[in-house]
Amino acid sequence: MLRLFALAAVCCLWLAACIPPTSTSLSERLIAPGGASPLLEHARVEALLARLPTRSGMAEGADGVQLFWRALDPGNYQLDYRYAGNPQGSALQQVAFDVHFQRPTEPVAPRGTVVLLHGWMMDGDSLMPWALQLAQAGYRTISLDLRNHGRSGHGPAGYGTREAQDVARVVRTLRAQGEVSGPLYLFGVSYGAATASFAAERLGPEVQGVVVMESFANAGRGIRDMVPHMLSSRPDTLKATAMTLYARLVYARQDLDAVIAAADARLALDLDKVDVRQALHDTPSCVLVLHGQADQHIPVAHGRLLAQASSRTHYLEVPGETHLSLPMRLDRLGATVDDWLARSGDPGHCPAPLPVGPAPAASALASR
Template sequence: MLRSLALAGVCVMLAGFAFSHPVPSLSLSERLAAPGGTSPLVPTERIDALLARVPHHQGRVSGADGVALHWMSFDPGDYRMDYRYLGKGERFPEFSLQASAPTTHGQPARGTVILLHGWMMDGGSLLPWALELAQQGYRTVALDLRNHGRSGHAPSGYGTREADDVVAALKALKAEGQIEGPVHLLGVSYGAATAIFAARELGPQLRSVVAMESFDNAGQAIRTMVPHMLSKPAERWSDYVALPLARWQYGGKGLDQAIAAADRKLGLDLDRVDVGQALAQVPACVLLVHGRQDEHIPVAQGRALAAAAPRAHYLEVEGEDHLTLPMRLDRLSGVVNDWFADAGEHGHCPTPQPLG
């Protein structure tokens, strides 16, 4: 059973910054340039225990710039998956997940779904979606992005350089026989932005995309999320010291200075990482999903993405925030399954039904 696994990658840009991460010595600019570890919300031991019971393939391929990328795939089949969303606990939403070896073997895949995780998460954090879609007949491949999980380290690109990795990984995985049928992307948060940039590069090689809670512009996302995180009340004794210090240091011009320092480290202008501009150039069908109560990446950014690309479809989910939305397989699996089944057929992009 897996519990307390926040699929969203808590705080897309800041998860684990200083007061909530075991490496407090890293500055905000260093944290923005590279995650510096895996979120403690990822229950690695329990994921590994479940994977020991569920057949899968894994390996490494080379991404852009030669960075090593770890992947994990699941064949289509009935994994007897039991997933339950348990609601919000004391601090974070919780769910339970159980699965076992599939009861069917060797069935042809309806297609392949590449899954892309959030900041400070890894491919294992999307295990519920990987198994859900495998049960629907897809081969699913969960990729660890650069600087995450078991993949190698290279300059972060806030979706741009990671998209080049996805393109390279897809080519290598095809050569290894891991790709079957039409290809789809499912990304969450940082992985959603990556999926959109990758979709632009892949062009007609891709059938469709589901992008959950993507930011519209990297610099703007940092400027909205950091103040939101710093407004949180202290939860541990150490927070009573760290929080006021961080609020003083990164209030006002301090945040702009941290972003500028991250720009220099990355050789990248974060204010020019424009996901909406990329989305407008994607030929594949794209479904954008955003929680109306999202305060980490406010819903206004999801709406801005939708406005930038009239061909994309936008689904706004009442009652869900940045942490809960990707965990709501009970609400979203039907929408996602229908989307992948119907999107791209004869150039048609279906209109998803609003959720109640």
């Protein structure tokens, strides 16, 4: 069983995880991730990836930043995915899922390529279940480690803007090498969803469709919504309790406007003008926006704003799902995403997605 110990699902680790003892500035957490995510059992993920027929390498992004990529070819993986659930919807409650698969015995020509973009303090390997889901649906998947994450190099964060420049350069490099084959789709989660939106705008007609899962609509607004929520979270383990109490002591009295202004100055970026909605308005691609109705890290109001970006944008609000749980719900979202990608080839006739069904009963998974 693969377990996620959710301190804040993707972006929440800005506040609690890997805080240097000497750091008293919340703006430092907004500027750089500050460490590797403890959300995933990395040894377990690496063991699963070792069984998959993947290829990987490095490619140059913007400003010379080196980006790590991993490709998985389509095939019949006989995927069996089970979600164990987070019944209380807590940001600090353990969530578990189980995934089983077989190596394909016969090669399959890709119907297109999906580039997968992860969230803050995660890496491309964290989207391994989606890589399998989409590979089984016939797509080659390429997961990227964004700048400042995973095996990739370092450079100023852009809250999706600079990262989109990286994605565009890497996509064009990999297409020249034959790794990007057929129609191109982008799939992003949280910080990666903002990146996918800006990358689609930059790549223009090269992108057929974009899946935007739980993105902020505006970076400054997202930070102002997320930080108070994370500081008020109730942890359920001793370690999480200690980390949360420390975050409250260090950060609770800091003025968010001043914090954001300090981050702006360090990044040479105006976070209040990092506008994902405008990027989606300007992209010619079909767009599917997904947001959990119970998301309190990046509240559902952000998804509803993105839904209004253009007539090419379709929106699904998923009842009962949080910022942590939504990316894990392949059981609810897999068929909808597969079907939407298959029908999103014509930007003049962007398809409405299939409705998402009720949540299946969570499986009781035994620990390994």
